[in-house]
Amino acid sequence: MGSQSALNPSMNSGQAVELSLIAPTYNEKENIVPLVERVHKALSQYNYELIIVDDNSPDGTAQLANSLSSKYPLKVIVRTTERGLASAVVAGFSQASGQVLGVIDADLQHPPEAIPALLDAIRGGADVAIGSRYVEGGGIEGWSTKREIISIGAKTIARLLLSSVKGIKDPLAGFFLFRREVIEGAVLAPTGYKILLEVLVKGNASQVVEVPYIFKERERGKSNLTFNEQLNFLKHLSHLAWFEGKITRFLKFCAVGASGTFVYLGLLALFTEIVSLFYILSAAIGYEISILNNFTWNELWTFRDRRASAKGSVLTRAIKFNLVSLIGWGIHTAMLAFFTEVVSLFYIISAMIAIFSAMLWNFFVNVKWTWRQKQGEALAEGG
Numbered sequence: 372m373g374s375q376s377a378l379n380p381s382m383n384s385g386q387a388v389e390l391s392l393i394a395p396t397y398n399e400k401e402n403i404v405p406l407v408e409r410v411h412k413a414l415s416q417y418n419y420e421l422i423i424v425d426d427n428s429p430d431g432t433a434q435l436a437n438s439l440s441s442k443y444p445l446k447v448i449v450r451t452t453e454r455g456l457a458s459a460v461v462a463g464f465s466q467a468s469g470q471v472l473g474v475i476d477a478d479l480q481h482p483p484e485a486i487p488a489l490l491d492a493i494r495g496g497a498d499v500a501i502g503s504r505y506v507e508g509g510g511i512e513g514w515s516t517k518r519e520i521i522s523i524g525a526k527t528i529a530r531l532l533l534s535s536v537k538g539i540k541d542p543l544a545g546f547f548l549f550r551r552e553v554i555e556g557a558v559l560a561p562t563g564y565k566i567l568l569e570v571l572v573k574g575n576a577s578q579v580v581e582v583p584y585i586f587k588e589r590e591r592g593k594s595n596l597t598f599n600e601q602l603n604f605l606k607h608l609s610h611l612a613w614f615e616g617k618i619t620r621f622l623k624f625c626a627v628g629a630s631g632t633f634v635y636l637g638l639l640a641l642f643t644e645i646v647s648l649f650y651i652l653s654a655a656i657g658y659e660i661s662i663l664n665n666f667t668w669n670e671l672w673t674f675r676d677r678r679a680s681a682k683g684s685v686l687t688r689a690i691k692f693n694l695v696s697l698i699g700w701g702i703h704t705a706m707l708a709f710f711t712e713v714v715s716l717f718y719i720i721s722a723m724i725a726i727f728s729a730m731l732w733n734f735f736v737n738v739k740w741t742w743r744q745k746q747g748e749a750l751a752e753g754g
């Protein structure tokens with residue numbers, strides 16, 4: 372960590388800082404002056420500090436920022452040994468003294484004029500206030516269709532995968548404020564581009580509010596977002612899903628599914644060879660018993676944590692599980708036929724795709740429906 376200018380004491384006049392706003396920068400020299408001025412104008416009524424975390428940008432962003440720090444409540448952190456947006460923001464958090472922490476891009480794609488509305492939401496009781504492009508009144512200026520599709524795809528995956536972001540319209544926002552307590556005790560991983568996800572998944576926010584704003588086109592400077600970062604996003608998501616216990620649950624679910632296959636094959640052989648039933652009848656009996664086997668293990672093991680809070684009785688869940696499995700079996704068969712007959716794949720490959728798809732179907736529908744939690748419990752536990 373490099374130079375760090377002292378706060379101008381007259382600016383905060385000894386009062387507690389209400390808001391610490393972190394702006395990560397890499398080669399944003401052209402944006403620094405308007406950023407600092409616009410933030411100051413927007414927040415003139417508030418006790419705030421702006422923390423610029425620069426990764427030793429070759430264009431001299433940090434030097435320029437430092438020259439402003441006598442005039443504005445501005446801290447400049449220069450990192451010389453590390454590079455990356457997320458770790459820069461986390462470094463900013465650790466130096467912040469405000470009761471509320473916030474993040475804003477330095478390239479003015481996030482209008483500083485929207486900060487007071489976010490702060491008002493926090494004052495009104497929200498734990499996290501998100502500058503949102505996807506609620507009424509919000510929007511995006513000047514994105515290509517391709518970029519919009521990627522963004523909507525990424526958002527959808529995140530919302531499907533992580534229960535902590537359920538119901539949030541813009542979980543990948545880079546413009547947000549939150550109460551300091553939200554991340555107290557949480558260890559934020561300095562990976563990925565999406566720090567809000569870290570805060571929502573690992574923090575303990577219960578009230579999240581979205582405030583609309585229009586995401587502007589970058590006027591000056593160059594984008595730092597690379598394809599590599601987008602791949603990193605998927606890595607980051609799986610890390611967070613693991614953190615939420617989703618992956619452990621999925622692996623348990625798969626193990627139970629595998630046990631069901633053995634039960635099915637064993638009973639098929641037993642009823643056909645020893646009880647001398649017609650093999651189709653043996654298969655039907657074996658199949659139903661294997662479903663009951665799977666249900667029992669899932670009830671006692673995979674979804675053990677949800678038993679007390681799940682909706683309905685054990686019997687209702689068993690019936691739902693049967694139904695889901697039946698449709699899953701239908702999906703498997705239809706896909707097996709489709710990929711073999713229409714796409715002309717080798718039938719074993721088709722079967723692998725079909726089994727995996729049916730597995731995903733079974734897992735997600737059982738999570739969301741069969742073992743769905745009652746409202747209050749889901750909130751308390753984050754889904």
Ligand SMILES: Nc1nc2c(ncn2[C@@H]2O[C@H](COP(=O)(O)OP(=O)(O)OP(=O)(O)O)[C@@H](O)[C@H]2O)c(=O)[nH]1
Pocket residue numbers: 394395396397398399424425426454455456459475476477478480589593594595596
């Ligand atoms: N400290 C630091 N800041 C970074 C780094 N990468 C990006 N930033 C800053 O993070 C903010 C967002 O990065 P952008 O490059 O604007 O990414 P983006 O907004 O997703 O992409 P565009 O819409 O193309 O601008 C900007 O303020 C960047 O200067 C980094 O490695 N270190």
Ligand SMILES: [Mg+2]
Pocket residue numbers: 476478480589594
């Ligand atoms: Mg940008």
